[in-house]
Amino acid sequence: MAPLLALDNISKRFGAVVVADGISLALNAGEALGIIGPNGAGKTTLFAIAAGALAPDAGRVLFAGEDITGLSPDRRCRKGLARAFQIPQPFVGMTVFENVVVAAAFGAGEPEAAVYDRAADLLDRCGLADKANRSAGGLTLLDRKRLELARALATKPRVLLLDEVAGGLTEHECHALVELIKDVRASGVSIVWIEHIVHALLASIDRLLVLHGGRFIAAGEPREVIRSSQVAEIYMGIAADG
Amino acid sequence: MSRVEHASRSSRVGVALAGFGLAALAMAPLWADRATLRLLAEMFTYVALASLWNLLAGYAGLVSVGQQAFVGLGGYLLFALGIQFGVPPLAAVLVAGPVAALVSIPVALLIFRLRGAYFAIGTWVMAEVFRLMASQIAALGGGSGISLPASLVLAMAPTRQWRELEIYWLALALAVAVLVAIFVLLRSRHGLALTAVRDNELAAQSSGIDVRRLKFAVYVLTAFGTAMIGALIFLMKLRISPDTAFSVNDWTAFVIFIVVIGGIGRIEGPIIGTIVFFLLRQTLADLGSLYLMMMGTVAIAVMLAAPKGIWGLIVERLGWQMLPLQRRLVLEPSGKARAR
Numbered sequence: 001m002a003p004l005l006a007l008d009n010i011s012k013r014f015g016a017v018v019v020a021d022g023i024s025l026a027l028n029a030g031e032a033l034g035i036i037g038p039n040g041a042g043k044t045t046l047f048a049i050a051a052g053a054l055a056p057d058a059g060r061v062l063f064a065g066e067d068i069t070g071l072s073p074d075r076r077c078r079k080g081l082a083r084a085f086q087i088p089q090p091f092v093g094m095t096v097f098e099n100v101v102v103a104a105a106f107g108a109g110e111p112e113a114a115v116y117d118r119a120a121d122l123l124d125r126c127g128l129a130d131k132a133n134r135s136a137g138g139l140t141l142l143d144r145k146r147l148e149l150a151r152a153l154a155t156k157p158r159v160l161l162l163d164e165v166a167g168g169l170t171e172h173e174c175h176a177l178v179e180l181i182k183d184v185r186a187s188g189v190s191i192v193w194i195e196h197i198v199h200a201l202l203a204s205i206d207r208l209l210v211l212h213g214g215r216f217i218a219a220g221e222p223r224e225v226i227r228s229s230q231v232a233e234i235y236m237g238i239a240a241d242g
Numbered sequence: 243m244s245r246v247e248h249a250s251r252s253s254r255v256g257v258a259l260a261g262f263g264l265a266a267l268a269m270a271p272l273w274a275d276r277a278t279l280r281l282l283a284e285m286f287t288y289v290a291l292a293s294l295w296n297l298l299a300g301y302a303g304l305v306s307v308g309q310q311a312f313v314g315l316g317g318y319l320l321f322a323l324g325i326q327f328g329v330p331p332l333a334a335v336l337v338a339g340p341v342a343a344l345v346s347i348p349v350a351l352l353i354f355r356l357r358g359a360y361f362a363i364g365t366w367v368m369a370e371v372f373r374l375m376a377s378q379i380a381a382l383g384g385g386s387g388i389s390l391p392a393s394l395v396l397a398m399a400p401t402r403q404w405r406e407l408e409i410y411w412l413a414l415a416l417a418v419a420v421l422v423a424i425f426v427l428l429r430s431r432h433g434l435a436l437t438a439v440r441d442n443e444l445a446a447q448s449s450g451i452d453v454r455r456l457k458f459a460v461y462v463l464t465a466f467g468t469a470m471i472g473a474l475i476f477l478m479k480l481r482i483s484p485d486t487a488f489s490v491n492d493w494t495a496f497v498i499f500i501v502v503i504g505g506i507g508r509i510e511g512p513i514i515g516t517i518v519f520f521l522l523r524q525t526l527a528d529l530g531s532l533y534l535m536m537m538g539t540v541a542i543a544v545m546l547a548a549p550k551g552i553w554g555l556i557v558e559r560l561g562w563q564m565l566p567l568q569r570r571l572v573l574e575p576s577g578k579a580r581a582r
Contacts, residue, residue: 077450089445091438097571102438107450112431120244120571132571155450
C-alpha cells in the first residue's frame with residue numbers, strides 16, 4: 001500500500017541557501033513520525049512544502065498515492081492534510097469558538113450548523129471550553145497553541161503536521177499535550193511532529209528523523225537515533241536545552 | 243447539541259436603534275427640506291460605496307483603488323440605455339448591477355494575477371482604461387460628457403417634487419439593500435470564511451478555505467453593487483462626463499477615507515465614517531482647499547490614535563457589536579457545551 005503522505009526527492013533553495021536537498025519521506029497510515037534538527041535545518045520549510053504554502057524547486061508531494069504537488073493549501077486541507085503552525089495563526093478578530101467552527105466547516109467540508117457540537121467538543125478536549133466566547137486575539141501563548149491544535153483537528157485530518165506545539169509549555173501542560181496527541185493518534189490520525197522538546201516527542205512517536213543542512217542524516221527507532229553519535233555531534237547542544 | 247447565539251445585548255440595542263433610524267429616514271420627506279433630502283441621499287450613496295469597498299478591502303483583502311471603474315460604468319450604462327434604447331432611469335439603475343458583474347469577470351481574471359500594491363495599481367489602470375473608452379464614445383458626448391435627456395427625466399414622475407422623492411427613496415432603499423446583503427453574507431457560512439480571510443489569509447487557506455474563489459466572488463458582487471450606486475449617483479447629477487464618472491478622488495479616495503476613519507473590516511465602520519466625513523465636509527467646505535488638508539490631518543490623526551478606526555476602537559474598548567454577527571457558544575453552568 002502507498003504511504004499516506006510521501007515527499008519524493010524534494011529540493012528547495014532560497015538564493016544560495018539550500019533548505020531542502022533531495023528530501024524523501026514516507027508516512028504510513030497510523031504512524032507517528034518525529035523530526036528534530038537544529039534551528040535553520042529546514043524543518044518548517046519542509047512542512048510549508050508538504051502543506052502547499054511553498055512550492056518546491058524539484059520533487060513531488062504525494063497524498064495517499066496521489067500527486068498533490070500542484071494543489072493549493074486549502075485543497076490539501078480538505079483532502080485531510082492539516083497543519084498546526086509553529087507561530088500560532090489565530091483569526092484574531094473572531095472568538096475562539098468561531099476559529100474552530102471555520103476550520104470544522106471548511107476543512108471538513110460540512111455545513112456550519114452541523115459542526116457546532118464537534119467544535120465545542122474539541123475546545124473541551126483542548127482545554128479551551130471556558131474561553132469559547134473570548135476573542136482569539138486576547139489569548140495567552142499557551143492558549144493560542146491550544147487553539148492552533150484545536151483548529152487543525154477540526155478539519156478532520158488524516159495527517160496532522162505539528163510544528164513545535166510543545167515549545168514554551170510547562171511540564172504539566174506538556175504532559176497534557178502528549179496525552180492529547182496520543183488520543184488523536186488512537187483515533188486513527190497519522191502525525192508528523194517537529195519538536196525541540198525531545199522527551200515529549202519520544203513519548204509519542206514510532207520513528208524519528210534528524211534533519212540537518214537540508215537532508216535527513218539519521219532515521220529509525222527514536223531512542224537509538226537520539227543516542228547515535230551523529231546526532232550527539234550536531235544536535236545534543238540543542239536537545240540539552242530542551 | 244450545542245446551542246449558538248448571534249445576538250448580544252449591544253447588538254439588540256443596535257438593531258433597535260437601526261430600526262428607529264431607518265424609520266426616521268424613510269419618513270424624512272415629512273421633516274426635512276429639499277436640500278437636506280439631497281444631502282441625505284448623497285450620504286446614502288457614500289454609505290453604500292464605502293460598505294462595498296469595506297467588503298472588498300476590509301474583508302477580502304483586495305485593496306482596490308479602481309472602484310470608480312464600476313461607478314462610472316454604472317453611470318454610463320444609465321445614460322447609454324436611456325439615450326439609445328429609451329430605458330427608464332429606474333430600470334437602468336437595476337440593470338447596471340448585473341451588467342457590471344458580467345464586465346467584472348474578465349477584469350478580475352486579468353487583475354487577480356497581481357498581488358498587493360500591484361493589484362491596487364492594476365485596478366486603477368483598469369479604471370483609467372474605462373475612462374478613456376468612455377471618452378471615445380461620441381454618442382455619449384465623448385470627452386466632454388452629456389446630459390440625461392429631459393424627456394427621460396420628466397417621464398419619471400408627474401412633478402419635480404415626486405421625482406426627487408423617488409430618487410431619495412431609491413437611494414435609501416439601495417443603501418439598505420447593500421447593507422442587508424453584506425450583513426446576510428457575513429452571517430452566512432461564507433461570511434465566516436471571509437472574516438477568517440480578513441484576519442489571517444495564510445491560516446484561512448490552511449483551514450480549507452478556497453481564498454481565491456472567495457475573493458473572486460466578492461470582487462464580482464462588489465462590482466454589481468458599486469455600478470448600481472454609480473447609476474443612481476448620475477441619475478441624481480443628471481449629467482455625466484468621463485472625468486466625473488471615473489474620478490478616483492470622488493469614488494475611491496473619499497471612500498477609503500470614510501472606511502479608514504470609521505473602521506475597516508467592520509460592517510459598522512462605513513456608516514460611522516460617512517457621518518464623520520459629511521460632518522467635516524459640511525462644516526469645513528467653506529474653507530476651500532484648506533478643507534482637504536484638514537481632512538488629511540484627521541485621517542492621519544485617526545490612523546495614529548486608532549488604527550482600526552472609530553468603530554474598531556469602540557469594539558476594542560467596549561466589546562460592542564451593533565449587528566448580531568458573532569457566533570456565541572451557550573455554555574451550561576458546568577462549563578460543558580450543552581443545549582439548554
